[in-house]
Amino acid sequence: MRYLLLTLLLPALVPAQNPDIDRLGSELNSPQVGIRRQAAIALGRASYPQSVRLLQKALATESNVSIRLEIVRSLRHIVFQRFPGYPQALRALGRAADDQFEKDQLVRLRASEALWEAAKKDLLNPVPFLDRNLQDPSQRLRLSAVQMLRKLGTPATIDPLGRAALDKTQSETIRLKAIAAIGAVSLSDPGALGRQIAVANRRTTQLLGQPPLIDQGSLERRHFRQIFYLSSVVRDAQNSATLMLRAVKSMGQVKDKSAIAALQEIIETHSNEAVRKQATRVLSHVLAQQFE
Numbered sequence: 001m002r003y004l005l006l007t008l009l010l011p012a013l014v015p016a017q018n019p020d021i022d023r024l025g026s027e028l029n030s031p032q033v034g035i036r037r038q039a040a041i042a043l044g045r046a047s048y049p050q051s052v053r054l055l056q057k058a059l060a061t062e063s064n065v066s067i068r069l070e071i072v073r074s075l076r077h078i079v080f081q082r083f084p085g086y087p088q089a090l091r092a093l094g095r096a097a098d099d100q101f102e103k104d105q106l107v108r109l110r111a112s113e114a115l116w117e118a119a120k121k122d123l124l125n126p127v128p129f130l131d132r133n134l135q136d137p138s139q140r141l142r143l144s145a146v147q148m149l150r151k152l153g154t155p156a157t158i159d160p161l162g163r164a165a166l167d168k169t170q171s172e173t174i175r176l177k178a179i180a181a182i183g184a185v186s187l188s189d190p191g192a193l194g195r196q197i198a199v200a201n202r203r204t205t206q207l208l209g210q211p212p213l214i215d216q217g218s219l220e221r222r223h224f225r226q227i228f229y230l231s232s233v234v235r236d237a238q239n240s241a242t243l244m245l246r247a248v249k250s251m252g253q254v255k256d257k258s259a260i261a262a263l264q265e266i267i268e269t270h271s272n273e274a275v276r277k278q279a280t281r282v283l284s285h286v287l288a289q290q291f292e
Helices: 002-009 019-027 033-045 049-061 065-081 086-096 105-120 127-133 139-152 155-166 172-184 191-208 216-235 241-254 258-269 273-289
Strands: none
Touching: 019 033, 019 049, 033 049, 033 065, 049 065, 049 086, 065 086, 065 105, 086 105, 105 127, 105 139, 127 139, 127 155, 139 155, 139 172, 155 172, 155 216, 172 216, 172 241, 216 241, 216 258, 241 258, 241 273, 258 273
């Protein structure tokens, strides 16, 4: 009974005393692919930090891509079940998603997807690894990073997306997707009623001596970053008209007054007539939204 209680209270002590985990670890070195695969699956089902260490070690030495994919799936399972050792499993997935450590594109993609899913469960901040993936040699992974940043849609995604939009070493496809994603980041003006609620909230919280729930200055700074990156795309004469037109459209999707000055500048000074016309249309929509 005392041993059982100790086991429940101190699970970290169990792996060193479990010969089955050691046996599975040795099977990861078997010359038979089938045995190695089954060992990787079994270690993923075992809720021991020791199994994470064995999987991480095997990930660095295993030459068979299908087994490395199985190891990534096992690490993902450990993370999602929040088994003991799942923080170490997250770090192992981080290495598997990094082209400095993992050369196979599909393994990196599956590890990145596992990290993204973990982020949706608030197990980690996804922005740093997605930002890193924007420099991956594989365009497929770079596109995936842009798409995940767009789905995340938090203020922290603006700078990585903005850098990708301005990066001329990226393909036009990546840059277009990044430009569209910047406009999709949900920081839009809440409308007349929403602004009244925000003002009332600030007045009430000031009386109570508390910080406001809606920080207008912070929101405006975020909008400014969006408009800064988008207008930078439009101002660069070396960019294609396709990129410029998409950037102007995204400026309208930001739906904030911070776009007005930039759009007016484009209308008055830009050399491309199509871009000027697009800016005129977008400006009219932005101005109309300010009086809704």
